[in-house]
Structure formats: C-alpha cells, structure tokens
Amino acid sequence: NAGVTQTPKFQVLKTGQSMTLQCAQDMNHNSMYWYRQDPGMGLRLIYYSASEGTTDKGEVPNGYNVSRLNKREFSLRLESAAPSQTSVYFCASIRLAVPYEQYFGPGTRLTVT
C-alpha cells in the first residue's frame, strides 16, 4: 500500500513550456485534490475531483487544467508555465468517512525560470 504517489519529485521549466504532474492513490478513495504551497500562504486548493469523471475549481485554478483519468489517477497540467507557478505541488486523496482526513503525496517541487 503506497498511499499517494507523485511524479516527478523535482522539475525545472522555462517560461512557456508545458508539463503534467502525475498523482495516483491506491486506497480506493473517491475524492482527490491538488494544492500548491507557497511560503507564508499555507496550502491553497487548485482543483479537486469528487469522483471519477468530475472535476471542480478550487481557490487558485488559473493557469492549470486537470484530468481524472480513473479512480486512481488525477493529473495536473500546466499548459504554458509562468514564473508565478514556481511552487511545491501536493496531491491528496480523502477517506470518505468522518473525520474526512486527507492523505498527502510527497510533493513536486517546480521551478519556472
């Protein structure tokens, strides 16, 4: 049981390049989330997916797209990277029972130059 896995761990992009961050969970969770973490701002929700085939915007969705490929996988795509997207990205999934705790992946550290 690997929990939540993310690839890659580190990435450097040039402005305007595109890339996809991958996330997978093996806990049979329905809901999955993408967050970004920036200094002094905690974690902010980018997109979430309540179930396979559905996605919704979070607090900071601009510049990102997501795909819920199946129940296990939830990817985040940057179509045209900008320096403002330099951040650490975390994927999470949730166990759908009180207290609805979220399980986090190890993160992807992205630098856009």
Added chain:
Amino acid sequence: GNSVTQMEGPVTLSEEAFLTINCTYTATGYPSLFWYVQYPGEGLQLLLKATKADDKGSNKGFEATYRKETTSFHLEKGSVQVSDSAVYFCAVSNGGATNKLIFGTGTLLAVQP
C-alpha cells in the same frame, strides 16, 4: 466560508520545553479539525484530529482540544524534542463528499538541543 488563523512563527524552543501553537477557526456547522505536520522535504502528515466539541485529539505526545465556545484548536506538547522540528498546519474541513480542507499558513517550530 471557513477560515483558519494560526500563530505566526518561527517558534524556537529548547529541548524539553512546553509547546503551544494557537489556532482559531471560523466555520459554519460542525466541522472536523486537524493538525498536520510537515517535516523538511516531505509532504503533510496527519498529526491529530477532532470531530466534535470537547473532543481531544492526541498523538506522539501532542494534544489539541476542540473548543467550540472559543472556536479554537490549540496544539500543545509538554516536552518537545529536536525531532519535533517541523512546520505545523491547522486545518478545518467542510465535510461531505467534496470535503475541502482550509489550512492555516503554518507555524515553523525549531527545537534546539
């Protein structure tokens, strides 16, 4: 919407000192409350949780009590260790199938030997 206010860091303590990290929240209904911990270079791990008023969450010597009358969920530990050095995040949930967590900005704890 829900929000979390967390004391700013960094908090620097000597080993075996008493720790308090304050957290207050605003929320409708009866949310669940969480403390997550992030060790250097890692993702977030659930430290403890509470689901209703007067519940006390505890783990690894850390405790927090869900105080509805003061809308607080302060984290405490009687005797910190160097290995407790990390960033601590308070979070409140909105519950349900599309549960979203709202995070505080995080508090860096540095414990010196």
